[in-house]
Amino acid sequence: MSATLAADADALRLGRHTLTSRLIVGTGKYDTYDTMRESLALSGTDCITVAVRRERLYDGQGKNILDYLDLDRYTLLPNTAGCYNAADAVRVARMGREILLSLENPGADWVKLECLGDSKTLLPDPVETLRATEQLVADGFQVLCYTSDDPVIARRLKAAGATAVMPAGSPIGSGQGVLNANNIRIILEYLKADDPDYPVIIDAGVGTASDVTIAMELGVDGVLLNTGIAHARDPLGMARAMKAACEAGRLAYLAGRIPRRLYATASSPEEGVISTRPYN
Numbered sequence: 001m002s003a004t005l006a007a008d009a010d011a012l013r014l015g016r017h018t019l020t021s022r023l024i025v026g027t028g029k030y031d032t033y034d035t036m037r038e039s040l041a042l043s044g045t046d047c048i049t050v051a052v053r054r055e056r057l058y059d060g061q062g063k064n065i066l067d068y069l070d071l072d073r074y075t076l077l078p079n080t081a082g083c084y085n086a087a088d089a090v091r092v093a094r095m096g097r098e099i100l101l102s103l104e105n106p107g108a109d110w111v112k113l114e115c116l117g118d119s120k121t122l123l124p125d126p127v128e129t130l131r132a133t134e135q136l137v138a139d140g141f142q143v144l145c146y147t148s149d150d151p152v153i154a155r156r157l158k159a160a161g162a163t164a165v166m167p168a169g170s171p172i173g174s175g176q177g178v179l180n181a182n183n184i185r186i187i188l189e190y191l192k193a194d195d196p197d198y199p200v201i202i203d204a205g206v207g208t209a210s211d212v213t214i215a216m217e218l219g220v221d222g223v224l225l226n227t228g229i230a231h232a233r234d235p236l237g238m239a240r241a242m243k244a245a246c247e248a249g250r251l252a253y254l255a256g257r258i259p260r261r262l263y264a265t266a267s268s269p270e271e272g273v274i275s276t277r278p279y280n
Contacts, residue, residue: 019075021046027049029231030230042240043229077107082116089113109141113129122172145164147166165199178205179205184218202224213252216250
């Protein structure tokens, strides 16, 4: 099968969920809910992540974010944003499940787990993340774990039952892209050694379309982003760009890039060429 045909039928499977788009988009940081709604539509995503804590559902003007989301179109991925320990993360995850069950949205059975280590870097606390993963898995959740790009903790999270491991490309909202491609490659090697279909998703740090393409060309299964679209000068234009970048990166990965070489390799056949002596 050609790379094009493979990509056309290339669904992203995350536990019991199947997504047609490999781009997962957040709902925070937009100037207005209308801009958020249009950006989500243009990104092509069919899964969006939402901080569904009760106090975060309404903005300062009393508007409910859920009123601006097509719940028939999108699967919601509730997240535990803002939690700094396992106990809080588990409590918020259960609250999110309760809310989504009331909405009859299929996202009620999973959670994007975030247990942050500090408020300055927003990097994850590996100990609390692992502890929360174990508790949530035991409670029946499909857990998608935000983590650092440390291959060791990534392997521990998979062993704890995480549905997917989601290493940061760089700190949340930093726009630095994938800073350590080698660690991402090692994570892919470790986690897919005995299960090639195990999902690894870049979560956080991408700032523009090329960052998404680079991430996908590494062989990750998807990209989760928010700030890169929401804080772009033109969020609607960037949403289109991110959609195309994700698709292009996946196609390039499936097609297989040529090896890097120090010297040139002629692209035209040499047979029949008038013989000349090259300069040394």
